Amino acid sequence: MKFGLRYCNIGPYTDPARAVELVQAAEEAGFDSAWTIEHTVVPGGYESVYPYAPGGRMPGRESEFILPDPLIWLAYVASATARIKLGTAILILPQHNPVITAKQVATLDHLSGGRVLLGIGVGWLKEEFDAIGAPFADRGRRADEYVAAMRELWSSDAPTFHGEFVHFDSAHCQPRPVNGFVPIVVGGDTKVAARRAGRLGDGYFPARGAPLDRIDLARRTAEQHGRDPDALEITASLPDDLDEIPRLAAAGVHRLAVPVSAGAGLRAVVRSPGDALAFRETIERYADA
Secondary structure (H helix, E strand, C coil): CEEEEECCCCHHHHCHHHHHHHHHHHHHHCCCEEEECCCCCCCCCCCCCCCCCHHHCCCCCHHHCCCCCHHHHHHHHHCCCCCCEEEEEEEEHHHCCHHHHHHHHHHHHHHHCCCEEEEEECCCCHHHHHHHCCCCCCHHHHHHHHHHHHHHHHHCCCCCEECCCCEECCCCCCCCCCCCCCCEEEECCCHHHHHHHHHHCCEEECCCCCCHHHHHHHHHHHHHCCCCHHHCEEEEECCCCHHHHHHHHHCCCCEEEEECCCCCCCCCCCCCHHHHHHCHHHHHHHHHC
């Protein structure tokens, strides 16, 4: 069992010094990964339903919503660390140009020594798509195609792609990721997200808890598409009852993500770099189990 931290680019860790302290402490403590989240803008008075809290609204007021860009935040802490993996959970992929995103992600992976885990999702906040100028209705199809286009740019000697939304011929894009690819981790609680993870993901990260039915669906979908279901790396949220960890490990969960702050009803386990270090004993005990 591996342990990560979620979600790191919020709260006190929007401060540069605290961000570095947190991730350095996590690396020292044995955490394998640090995960970020994304919203470029949160339009005031939005009507879209936030799916992860009662009432359909994100916690806090839009005007106080401080959330650094996830890739830039990860690049900043990457330069102060050596081993910890750098994850997005998630990047709202259909809001991004896939060619530019492929370049940015490959650059971060190259400079960090192959440490990027690209978690992707399709998003829920229509008003944000409108503000960015990105289409909302076809975001699922776009996400699927963007993944394929980015993988082509990362792996081919003469990247060429012609899809519904993306077109390029012999579009050399350097540097490439260290290992020739960046793991794609599909995030989301829905059946659609689970199936997307099974169809095209290297991993699956449900947004809440450890829904074994969704995890099973992702694995069944992988098998239906001729993929190895056991190769799908499963990341889930740390349970409130730590005695549940061995059961999740037995169910094939590979990584648990520990919250760095209380929010949206989550129990905070790590509130400071000191707490991250103090959590090492628990990590080692359950990792051995």
